[in-house]
Amino acid sequence: MKKDTLDTLESTTVATPKTGGRKKAPNTSRKTTTKKPAETELKKAARETTSEVKQKAGEIAKTAKKATVERADNFVSSASTHAHNISEATKGTSEELRKTEPEFVAQGFDWLADQIDSVAGYLDSRNASEITRDAKDFARKRPAAVLGGLAAIGFLAGRAMKATDSEEAGNKS
Numbered sequence: 001m002k003k004d005t006l007d008t009l010e011s012t013t014v015a016t017p018k019t020g021g022r023k024k025a026p027n028t029s030r031k032t033t034t035k036k037p038a039e040t041e042l043k044k045a046a047r048e049t050t051s052e053v054k055q056k057a058g059e060i061a062k063t064a065k066k067a068t069v070e071r072a073d074n075f076v077s078s079a080s081t082h083a084h085n086i087s088e089a090t091k092g093t094s095e096e097l098r099k100t101e102p103e104f105v106a107q108g109f110d111w112l113a114d115q116i117d118s119v120a121g122y123l124d125s126r127n128a129s130e131i132t133r134d135a136k137d138f139a140r141k142r143p144a145a146v147l148g149g150l151a152a153i154g155f156l157a158g159r160a161m162k163a164t165d166s167e168e169a170g171n172k173s
Helices: 003-011 037-100 103-125 128-141 143-172
Strands: 013-015 022-024
Touching (some): 037 128
Antiparallel strands (some): 013 022
């Protein structure tokens, strides 16, 4: 059959016995579609390229995550070192205060030094991901404390900004 005949056969309508209406005749031609070799090659190349891009993206993400974790751990280590230094300085201050001030003032500085040393020990014993997990657990268990702390920080930041604005206004006068 010629192609024109097939197209005509496909669009031919026939009467249906039940309704008497018209209905398109079913497509009885067996058209086989052969994909062009260039199209097949193009799809194959696209799949391979997509696969390579996904693999490279995964490698980049893995490298970025590793670098971020390393930086966070370095920050924790640095914070721990600073906390130890502050604790030692606070202990030295306490010893100096014992010479000139009442004992309870020196004891207050001793207590503060012990607390700072405790924080430094905590930072020494954990990495960044463990600290993050601990912070999340604390926030889940004590949301009121977290919200209260955030409110206090916001209040103090507002006061500091207001004081800075007042000083700048005073300097311009």
